[in-house]
Amino acid sequence: MNANQLLDHLPAAELRRLLALSVRVSLQGGQQPAVQDMPARALLFPLQGFVCLVTPLDAHPPVQVGMVGREGVLGAQLLLGVAASPVSVRVQEAGLAWSLPAAALRRLLPGSPGLRRLLMRYLLVQLRLSATAAACLHFHALQARLARWLLMGQDRAEGEGFAVTQEALAHLLGVRRVGVTVAAGQLQEAGLIHYHRGWISVSDRAGLEGVACGCYAQDRASYQLGMSYEPGGMLRAVAH
Numbered sequence: 001m002n003a004n005q006l007l008d009h010l011p012a013a014e015l016r017r018l019l020a021l022s023v024r025v026s027l028q029g030g031q032q033p034a035v036q037d038m039p040a041r042a043l044l045f046p047l048q049g050f051v052c053l054v055t056p057l058d059a060h061p062p063v064q065v066g067m068v069g070r071e072g073v074l075g076a077q078l079l080l081g082v083a084a085s086p087v088s089v090r091v092q093e094a095g096l097a098w099s100l101p102a103a104a105l106r107r108l109l110p111g112s113p114g115l116r117r118l119l120m121r122y123l124l125v126q127l128r129l130s131a132t133a134a135a136c137l138h139f140h141a142l143q144a145r146l147a148r149w150l151l152m153g154q155d156r157a158e159g160e161g162f163a164v165t166q167e168a169l170a171h172l173l174g175v176r177r178v179g180v181t182v183a184a185g186q187l188q189e190a191g192l193i194h195y196h197r198g199w200i201s202v203s204d205r206a207g208l209e210g211v212a213c214g215c216y217a218q219d220r221a222s223y224q225l226g227m228s229y230e231p232g233g234m235l236r237a238v239a240h
Contacts, residue, residue: 005071006045024099025096027044031090032090034075036087042075050091052090053065054172061171067156078102093157128222129219129222137174144211146173147192150200151216154205166180
């Protein structure tokens with residue numbers, strides 16, 4: 001297993017060719033592997049850790065429009081012959097990724113129908129997830145959105161918790177820090193999470209899912225429908 005859902009579903013021969021042209025790279029917390037409107041030079045298949053997809057608006061801090069871990073890939077727009085990244089990417093939890101240079105991707109695609117199919121499906125999934133994120137940001141209450149974000153992060157984290165500050169959460173969710181402080185405090189008082197000095201762990205997953213908005217379940221359903229296989233990382237809750 002390569003610890004990346006897309007790579008694990010490639011035909012064996014295509015996977016061997018892809019890995020022969022790829023290098024394993026580190027993803028450091030706070031790093032920006034991609035900047036909106038700047039050219040992407042490689043596909044990145046996360047193996048560990050996760051990143052947040054963010055977009056700026058006027059003078060406001062960038063707000064999150066997606067999250068990617070080992071269930072996905074960064075730079076899939078290269079399949080369309082477009083180098084410019086549609087979003088900026090920030091590493092939230094450090095990890096590893098396979099990096100396939102754009103030039104190598106161009107050489108691989110003519111003889112890799114499986115890779116082409118997976119990337120096309122994933123692009124559609126990303127469109128669905130981005131649309132849901134936009135509606136969620138507009139209509140749903142902060143506590144429900146925070147619960148959803150924490151579940152998304154926990155699904156992609158290596159352990160039972162991960163590092164994130166309240167200030168970072170406020171920026172990602174597009175709200176003031178005091179709102180995150182109140183919402184996180186309520187979740188902790190209810191016994192759903194444990195938060196201490198920038199480290200969050202989920203104490204009651206089923207309870208947190210009950211508080212989260214329906215977008216969390218909708219995202220998992222969109223992924224499963226779009227990719228047409230059982231996405232273990234996205235459906236972590238089933239095993240709990």
